[in-house]
Amino acid sequence: MVNPLYIQTPVYSSKEHPNVFYKMESFQPTQSFKVRGMDALCRFHFNQGRTKFIASSGGNAGYSLAYVCQKMGASLKVIVPETTSKYMIDKITSLNTEVEVYGDAWDEANKKALEISKKDGSVFVSPFDDPLLWKGHSSMIDECAKQIGRPDKVVVSVGGGGLLCGVLEGLKKHGWTETKIITTETYGAASFYQSWKAGKIISLNEITTIANTLGAKKIAKKAFSMAKGFETQTFLMSDEDAVTASSLFYDEFRVRVEPACGAALSVPYLFPELLYENERVLVIACGGANSPGSL
Ligand SMILES: *Cc1c(COP(=O)(O)O)cnc(C)c1O
Numbered sequence: 001m002v003n004p005l006y007i008q009t010p011v012y013s014s015k016e017h018p019n020v021f022y023k024m025e026s027f028q029p030t031q032s033f034k035v036r037g038m039d040a041l042c043r044f045h046f047n048q049g050r051t052k053f054i055a056s057s058g059g060n061a062g063y064s065l066a067y068v069c070q071k072m073g074a075s076l077k078v079i080v081p082e083t084t085s086k087y088m089i090d091k092i093t094s095l096n097t098e099v100e101v102y103g104d105a106w107d108e109a110n111k112k113a114l115e116i117s118k119k120d121g122s123v124f125v126s127p128f129d130d131p132l133l134w135k136g137h138s139s140m141i142d143e144c145a146k147q148i149g150r151p152d153k154v155v156v157s158v159g160g161g162g163l164l165c166g167v168l169e170g171l172k173k174h175g176w177t178e179t180k181i182i183t184t185e186t187y188g189a190a191s192f193y194q195s196w197k198a199g200k201i202i203s204l205n206e207i208t209t210i211a212n213t214l215g216a217k218k219i220a221k222k223a224f225s226m227a228k229g230f231e232t233q234t235f236l237m238s239d240e241d242a243v244t245a246s247s248l249f250y251d252e253f254r255v256r257v258e259p260a261c262g263a264a265l266s267v268p269y270l271f272p273e274l275l276y277e278n279e280r281v282l283v284i285a286c287g288g289a290n291s292p293g294s295l
Contacts, residue, residue: 005071006035009140011147011282014252019280020268021148023140026255026287033137033163033286034064038125040136042068045123051075052122056110058084058092058099059213060258061127063289066095077122081109083212087291107217128162129220137166138173144282145174151282153180153275157264158192160216161223163286168226181232182274184263186239189214193234195224210239213260213288235274237266245269249285258288 009024025033042053042065051074055065058080069076077098080089083105093099103109117124126133144151154171158164164183171179183192188209194202201224207215239259246262248269249255257265264283267274275281 004139005029005039005068006139008143011144012253017268017272019278020275021144021151021280021282022249022253022265022285023144023282024253024255024285025140026257026261026285028064028287030060030064030067031287031289032060032064033140033166033284034060034127035067036139037130037133037136037162037166038064038068041125041130041132042072042074044132046072046074050123052120053077053125054079054113054117054122055125055127056080056106056113057127058088058109059127060287060289061125062092063088063095065125066092066097069097070095077116079109079113079116081106085290088289091289106215128160128216129222130162131222133162134165134169134222137163138170140284141167141170141174144170148280148282150174150176150280151179152279153182153281155182155184155264155267155281155283157214157260157284157286158183158185158219158223159189159214159260161192161219163284164192164223165220165226167284168230171230177229179230181227181230182267183227183232183234184267185214185234185236186211186242186259186263187236188239189216190236191216191219192223193236195219196227196232196234209259211242211259211263213258213290214263233274235267235271237263237271241266241270255285257285258290261286261288
């Protein structure tokens with residue numbers, strides 16, 4: 001278990017937009033960036049002799065965690081709500097992971113996972129709110145430093161804000177605090193947008209989007225405080241635009257991503273007016289393992 005379980009992903013750009021760079025996180029073994037953070041998190045605990053993990057994500061976090069636990073030889077149980085797709089449950093189960101379906105929404109499944117961790121001492125793994133995850137995610141910016149140098153702007157999707165924290169941590173590490181940020185969410189999952197507008201953390205009443213990977217009702221506090229150190233613009237788009245951008249990306253690169261990733265892709269593909277000429281823009285193509293058919 002010496003080598004990291006994630007890969008260095010390539011950066012692609014198109015002939016049409018030579019200044020737009022896509023960080024191709026779909027090429028990770030779990031089809032999303034989440035494996036970076038999960039590798040860092042599990043490795044830390046595993047090295048301290050903790051080999052039992054519990055989580056509540058039936059999405060990319062749960063899938064990447066299952067991948068990492070299997071590779072490390074750790075045991076994992078995932079509690080998922082009834083809304084979780086059979087497609088993802090099967091994917092997670094196939095990695096030697098016990099999945100229990102509990103509750104109608106993520107909050108309930110998460111509560112149960114927390115209870116179990118208190119009782120049996122398993123390590124509770126948050127899908128987005130843990131400094132170890134952010135540190136792991138920040139490795140993508142280290143790679144960019146070698147691949148393209150400092151971007152003028154980064155476009156990044158926000159669910160619970162773990163990816164954003166990782167990106168900002170990476171930018172800070174390289175002294176790139178001049179880099180501007182555009183956060184992307186769909187209208188029905190605007191937890192970062194609402195909080196930014198209100199100047200404090202807001203909890204959404206409900207999630208109404210097909211980009212369910214972005215569906216955290218409340219962002220991590222750290223995402224909010226770290227973003228204050230950058231020139232940050234929040235951007236929202238419809239589900240339809242997120243899906244259209246994903247399919248344009250597919251047409252261009254033959255790479256399939258979830259609408260959660262399409263949200264970020266919509267900026268160069270559908271709203272290029274948000275980008276300025278000669279600005280070098282890094283778009284985090286965060287990926288996603290869920291099948292469009294099961295969303
Ligand atoms: C997890 C995930 C996101 C959102 O990341 P957060 O850390 O929750 O903000 C976006 N896109 C994909 C594909 C993801 O797996």
